[in-house]
Amino acid sequence: MTSTYGGDVEISAQGLPEWLLPVARLAETIEPRQLSRFLPPEQGGGRPSAVLVLFGEGPRGPELLLMERSGSLRSHAGQPSFPGGALDPEDGDPDEDGPLRAALREAEEETGLDPSGVQVFAVLPRLYIPVSGFVVTPVLGWWHRPTPVGAVDPAETARVFTVPVADLTDPANRATTVHPSGHRGPAFLVGSALVWGFTAGVIDRILHYAGWERPWDRAKHVPLDWRA
Numbered sequence: 592m593t594s595t596y597g598g599d600v601e602i603s604a605q606g607l608p609e610w611l612l613p614v615a616r617l618a619e620t621i622e623p624r625q626l627s628r629f630l631p632p633e634q635g636g637g638r639p640s641a642v643l644v645l646f647g648e649g650p651r652g653p654e655l656l657l658m659e660r661s662g663s664l665r666s667h668a669g670q671p672s673f674p675g676g677a678l679d680p681e682d683g684d685p686d687e688d689g690p691l692r693a694a695l696r697e698a699e700e701e702t703g704l705d706p707s708g709v710q711v712f713a714v715l716p717r718l719y720i721p722v723s724g725f726v727v728t729p730v731l732g733w734w735h736r737p738t739p740v741g742a743v744d745p746a747e748t749a750r751v752f753t754v755p756v757a758d759l760t761d762p763a764n765r766a767t768t769v770h771p772s773g774h775r776g777p778a779f780l781v782g783s784a785l786v787w788g789f790t791a792g793v794i795d796r797i798l799h800y801a802g803w804e805r806p807w808d809r810a811k812h813v814p815l816d817w818r819a
Contacts, residue, residue: 600691604712607733610653611646611712613801618713618731626796629719637719637726641690642675643698644793645709646756647734653756655794656734658701658742659749659784669749671786673793674698677725690714690728702751703743708736720789729793754781760798762807768815778813785817 604615623630631637645656659671676697683689691714695706715729742748758764758781768778768787777795779786786794798804 600688600695600711602691602711602713606710606735607712608648611733613803614646614731614797615712617797617800618715621715621796621800623716623718625800626716627718627792629721631717631719631726637724638677639685639689639693639728640675640677640725641694641697641728641730642673642790642793643694643709643732644673644715644729644797645698645704645732645734647737647753649753649755651755651757654753655756655759656698656702656704656740656751656753657782657786657790658751661745661747661749670788670790671782671784672790673729674701674704675727676701691730694728694730694732701743701748702740703738704734704740705736705738708734708738710735715793718789718793727789752782754779754786756798756803758782759794760803760805762805765807766811766813767809768813770815780813780817783818785813785815787815 607615647654657671658674660669674697675694678685678689678693682693691711695709698704699706710733711730712733713731718727720727740751742750759779764780766778766780767775769775776787777791779791
């Protein structure tokens with residue numbers, strides 16, 4: 592799919608709403624190991640990719656944009672996630688602004704949002720998804736001018752939805768999942784979906800280091816096939 596996005600990307604925290612400043616501050620100091628134990632291989636390798644962690648403000652206050660991948664996909668079928676994907680050659684250098692451009696391009700292609708309404712205010716350290724070999728850069732954005740969104744290509748995206756941060760921090764919506772590999776990780780029961788894996792891990796760490804986390808029952812376990 593062809594994206595209309597082709598502009599330069601700047602990182603700026605100017606003009607952010609007060610409530611978003613803790614997220615901007617944590618991005619300045621957070622270390623990779625504070626985000627995940629899965630980090631890019633020291634010897635290099637892995638496919639460069641990026642996701643857009645997009646904060647907006649809705650009827651119930653601060654919110655995050657998420658999407659649910661199509662159930663027909665070979666990888667991560669039916670799993671809620673941030674918009675994003677692998678870098679294309681036209682995105683540019685993976686070590687410079689390539690991940691920023693890729694995050695905005697993929698978000699436009701998957702959700703139909705207008706990238707000109709997004710202010711990129713920070714980038715988190717690169718993380719690694721062992722099952723797919725992706726080296727992922729989480730790009731943090733402020734949706735200062737929201738536009739309508741939805742599943743652009745049903746073959747790739749089942750739906751697009753926003754989740755209030757208040758729901759993500761609600762202890763009743765938090766749980767732990769156990770992957771078949773044995774790895775335990777945080778999960779969120781929101782938007783009639785179970786958010787788990789890489790996406791839930793990033794959200795969990797942002798809530799924690801931004802000071803938004805509320806005590807929750809880590810002994811509460813839910814299966815990966817949970818549905819509301």
